[in-house]
Amino acid sequence: METSVALLDAIIFGGLFQLGVMLLDRIFTFYLPKSGSIWLLLILPLILSVVGVVIHYFSLELFFDEHPGYVDFLANAIPIRMAVYWISLTLVTLIAIVVGKLEQQEIIQDREIMMQELSKEVELTQLRQQLQPHFLFNSLNSINALVVSQPDKAREMVLQLSDFLRGTIRKDHQKWVPLAEELNYLKLYLDIEKVRFGHRLEVDLDVAEEVEVFKIPQLLIQPLLENAIKHGLYGTTEQVKISLKANRVNNYLELILENPFDPNHSSPKGTGFGLSSVERRLFLLFGRKDLLQTGAEGALFRVSIKIPQLK
Template sequence: MLERAGILIIVAFLLSRLKSFRRIIDHEHVMKEKIILITIFGVFGIISNYTGIEIHHRSISEEWHIGGLSGSSAIANTRIMGVAIGGLLGGPVVGLGAGLIAGLHRLSFGGYTSIACGISTILAGIITGLLGKRFNIREKNAHLKAVIIGILMECVQMGIILLIAKPFGSALELVKIIAFPMITVNGFGTFIFMLIIQTILLEEDRTRTLQTHRALYIAQLTLPYFRQGLNKESCERVAEIILKHTGADAVSITDRNQVLSHVGLASDHHIPLKSMATKLTQKVLEQGEIQKATTKEEIQCYREDCPLNSAIVLPLKANNHVIGTLKLYFKSSNGLSAVDEELVEGLGKLFSSQLEFAEAEQQRKLLKDAEIKALQAQVHPHFLFNAINTISCLIRTDADQARKLLLQLSKFFRSNLQGARQMLIPLEKELEHVHAYLSLEQARFPNKYTVSMEIDESMKDVLIPPFTLQPLVENAVHHGFKHLEKGKKGVISIHACQENGKINITTIDNGVGMTEDQRRNLGTKAVHSKEGTGTALWNIKKRIDEIYGQVADFKIESEPASGTKITISLPLDEQKWGEEYAEGFYRG
């Protein structure tokens, strides 16, 4: 019995090495897979019948009985084992199907226990199939549960033989001989069989875990480059990473029109920024589905001496549109294993998600930048009309002063236009903008206020967002000094210095100040009032937050009748990063 059970276990082990069987065991069973499982475990039952041990009047024959049994013979075998395992793995349909195949074959095999054994086999298939609904092969002790169920099914078979087989004396004598070895061997065989299946699942889980880790690792390495979109530089770095961490002999990335990068074999004719070298790629772009090629002819490269013999081409998608392809090439026609294929498919989905997120992020930034640019480009119409009126009056009385103011007005608008096109400018340029504005305002109100500046010379080349100082000075002039006490002269002080690795830019005025509620709201949202909207301060703070994040600071200090102090702190060690931000904005 052990020898015959060993034959079935060897067959089970060989089956476990087949990829198709491993996939069937590991996946949810559709009808096609259930039919395959019925066939497999039904055949197990048939083999058990042929390899069973004949019992004839207490004599035992070890020969295989291809032609069946005589009417006075019975057989000890492992038929119930295969049917029980089939039912547990596949559920009621598989259990019933395998039980019918093995049971009907046993019935046709002959012997005085044929009816009893046929019925018990079908019954075992039904019972184990029903139990299979709740049976989870992945549970820790699943193999032990299967052994107990297998033993119980053998016990049921012994009981049915005693009830149905005739003559009863022969049936009783048979059960005494075969009960213990059949129950023991079938239990042991079930134990080994289930361990083999659990090993299959454990290997698959381990492979998936490693594969997932590998895919996420590659995705993490490629994320900074895919965030830049599909361009030659980013795709070249991505292709190098994929080539290094997969078994491919060449990796290529394309957009819809041309090859963006190709690393590895065949680089002499798969050239970046050239048209597609293979028709396979065009097929993926048109259909949006993964395509595999196992021969050079399927790849359809225009070069006959191309060393690439197999490939997998995946679509790269964003917003449900194919925007490019990822291609892995191999020298061998069977270079891509099933595990690698699943890895590559997973990478394709991850890369598509990265490109979609990058596109959404780019659109978000463009919208923010467009909003900021619109705010930057705003010029109060009253300021323009007042400046023109002031210059018009001076033309008759002081032509030289009028000419100087006209130049300052020109410089003011030039600064506005330049600031609207740039994300960062030197502090010195911003100060020129402030000077131009003050020259025009002080021409209208010669003795209303004075301005003093203390600027660290080493800070003049530091890059800051444009329209940072000028709106603060304008706020002081129009709002801080609007309701000053009669005879009191307004004073504005501007300071810029280095402190604790930051540039601190401060404006202080001795104007009317503001209440705590006003101070709390300014810089966080537009505040609508008779005096203004607070848009200028909100604009400044928003741009600083967008460019520098939490490493910068925008602080307002003010009390009624005590003036206002506004401090802007920008990190000096973020200057290079700020330049890269601005460069990325223009490149985008």
């Protein structure tokens, strides 16, 4: 008899406690109290404790009304059961609120990361859109200069510019391509520039065979090469040699671009955009500002970029 009474007592008390836990979990899943509503942490568990203990007492009294000694025991145990019930549900409430706060912070962090990614993609798109007219305007000015003096070259440059822009429009700035593919694109660009500058421009490509398969963000080198051509040819009518070297350094693809320049001449207008755009793009892609380095040695200007090879 004592075993069955204790078992029924435990089942009812445990069931009511579990019901209280479920109610608190549901409440604080959809509602997290603010600093001015902290009183809910004490009031709700207290209300549920009173309701649970009352139901527990009258349920067992109904079953064991023929055992006055046990009924008296239930009445005397109410304060203890109330304290146990209230303390336990208060702890459950605190845990539910902490978990809810953590989940809320995680949602906020995920939203912030998503907004940062969207902002990054928008800025990358804007950089790409700036690069296209930047080069296009220069080419159109050159075509305009050739129309009268050298119409055949002007016509050739228009055709090459058309092929170049067609390939540019199809490119996706989010996509990485093998270096060999990007170099083929650069050769289209150089064909246009050679029509523009003739024998004055010589570009030496020194690319290690092993790095031709290394991946690179599309349209990354062209603004640097354009910048090198402007610096190299500005203020001189002589032949200018520009070199582009590509090698592997640990887990990086290293690109070194060198061009001659006259430190006594001021830079041509607009030549800073290529470097700044590439530096900004590298930062947006990798979150680092040490991947692009520039420096001058005498009459030689060097730009070095390192592109991490993502696995």
